[in-house]
Amino acid sequence: MENFDQKTENGCYAALNAGLLLLLASAGLVMKFQVDLHTAIPTCFFYRLTGYYCPGCGGTRALVALLQLHILQSLRCHPLVVYTAAVLGAFWISKTLEIIAGKRFRGMGLKPVYLYIAMAIVIIQWIIKNSLLYARGIGIENVF
Secondary structure (H helix, E strand, C coil), rough: CCCCCCCHHHHHHHHHHHHHHHHHHHHHHHHCCCCCHHHHCCCCCCHHHHHHCCCCHHHHHHHHHHHCCCHHHHHHHHHHHHHHHHHHHHHHHHHHHHHHHHHHCCCCCHHHHHHHHHHHHHHHHHHHHHHHHHHHHHHHHHHH
16 A cells, blocks of 8 residues: 655654643643543443443543553553554654654655554444443443
8 A cells, every 4th residue: 555645744743743742741640640530531422322332432541541551451441542552653753763864764654554454443342342331241431
């Protein structure tokens, strides 16, 4: 598959730099105030309305768990958060090395396949979560 064009990659790199600063600030706040996941995170409106998890259910819990460096809990809540952090982290590091090393190092390119993998993760985890909830009574609230 083709890589995205250079302008798109540069825009992504700038957004990642801004996002990294925001993530570090968020991590500092989460660590400082020790967020209680049972009370701080509101229940999903779709879940309250239907009794089924939406494809994004668990994302906020996963992000907070990842910020607290609880990687396994983050994976259990929503694996897309860890996948996204890994792919974007690798992209950010490789682009930084590309800037430092110049033409001697070719950084990682963003490819559409990364998006397709992310969509597959969302669909698979959504099916598994709802199956576990109704077959075994295991919900994402039981992760923490």
